[in-house]
Amino acid sequence: MISKRGKLTNLEKNVEGFCKYDSVLEREYMVELERDPAVKSWTKSHGIKIPYNFLGFSRSYLPDFLVEFQDGSKELHETKGLPLLFWLSTKLKAESAEEYCKNRGLKYKRITKGRRAFYRKVD
């Protein structure tokens, strides 16, 4: 995945009005969130840390986006390029995040790019 960093400003739905991005995918997805009529607000500075266990070490994981919808429901969205989707750490983070969300009435969604992830099996 191309790594590209920068900052988007003049954002209407972002809580702070601006937001930094760490990858092309993240940047694109931030624009998606801005343009989605169902989204009420979104932020990267949500302070949510999800503990997970990696090969016996306990670590914590910061999901990318906290998204609030028009009806008040909330979701955590994690952007990951396709190769990274197959990494063990990604899987472990996702499992912990799903558990975390389930207990708090949130929903967890992984976002990637490319048709391969759509047509073929990705767990």
Added chain:
Amino acid sequence: MQPGSSATGIRSGNIILGNIHQIYEKTDNWKVVVDNVDSLVIFNDEAHNTKAEQYNDLINKLKPKRFFRLDTTATPDRLDGLHPDSKMIYVYGIAEAMRDKIIKRIVVFHPDVSKVSLTYDDLETGKTISAEEVPWEEIEKRKISARRYITNVKPMRQQMAIALELLKKQRLATTNSKYKPLLFVIAVSINDAKNIARELEKIGPKYDVNKILEVHNESEDELKEEAKNLNKNPRPDVDAVVSVMMLREGWDVRNICVELLFRKFCYKTVEDKRYSVYGPQVIGRGLRRMSKSDKEWESLYVVDHPILKHQWLWEDLKATEYPDDIDPANIIIDEEKIKPEKNEEQLEEKTLEQAEMERFDLSKIPPTPDPVGVVEPIYEWQKYLDECKFEFSKMNISQEISQIKSLNLDSEHVSLQKNDIPEVDVQILEKATNTEQWDKKELIEQLEKQILSIARSALLEYDRNPDERQIILIKIIKNHIAKRFLYGKPVEEAEEKPLRILWAMIDQVRDIFMQPELIEGILSNK
């Protein structure tokens, strides 16, 4: 030209507006045009229909008077490979239209199925003959008809539940809109449409979907009219529309926000080019935008299933030029080249991931999808019909969904989620052969009706033209049925028991004749 009004007005008008039926059915109109108009400029919309014989004939008769003719159509491709006999001068595809944001953006959803349980029940006793659990990859190899799979009660309900969840989401997205989002369900036959509507009535109310409009050839005129007029009211009472072939060109209801597919679309390859009509046309029904805002951009959610193998369709409709023009008004400012901040946590994560690189084999990444196969006409169709296998038992499918995925056709963003997998319960169904309470006479009538409808839909599917070739097909279908189910006897002379079994099997017969490659084979060497 207006139904019910006199043809004389045409004489004084400079612009004559009408549809072809007002000329077919009202000879007065035709006469006035031919006798009184010297020079014509013809704007021929939905020009893909021009290949219909009667239409073509008529438009050719106007040739001597014609000064100029412009054909326009949203679906220039026909499965028969024929084009309107005009030269293509400009093409504006769905992909471009999506890029220009004059239509909704298409987002396709489908479930990832991990494994499937198949049980087979005896048609008469209802007893289970066999049961097995197979991984999804295995299902793809078995030749289970896609329609049969997707209209099986449990998968059907799961697809519905996915669509209803998405409709809920669309309602959220349109809270400030004057339009009420609608669900559009597409079936392949009237029987399927009836079953689908019945199931939807059961699970719809949970999602506040109460009024369902069922539109097909056998629907009452009142309902057809109601469907036609849906575009006149931005907030109709109707919540969902279930349709067979009826609602296609000219039916433009902006409110359609979710489309649910219970049919497989076909295509034909002629000289490396794919031709398909129904697929793009049906998807097109839901593409009209509701708002003019370029700040926000509405989506059309399409609920698909891997068994339908529609990958080719989504390839054809793709519009991948991303990402800068998703912000057409240029409101968002990108302050690039900010010094990357190196915080410790990120650094640590990177090293871990690098370690994994070595540990985990990257060859696990799935290969690029296979190219779509080319369908060959079945020239040895008699042999094919004599040898095709029928399932003389009732199949029950139960699939396990591991996650639901979406693909955004314009940005290629894919989402994966495990939380919205619908839970559906399915009651035990009645025995297939006993569901209808008809006596033998009524049963024969219903079967005859089915045979006619199979011939008609087969031609509609083949080249959208259910003309006199139906007679050839009816003969072949009857022959096939007699040979395979009725011990060589025609329907009207057969015993009641095989007739009842045939009734339970008739959808399988339909599936066979809905293959354009078979019809192509039959019609090319009558």
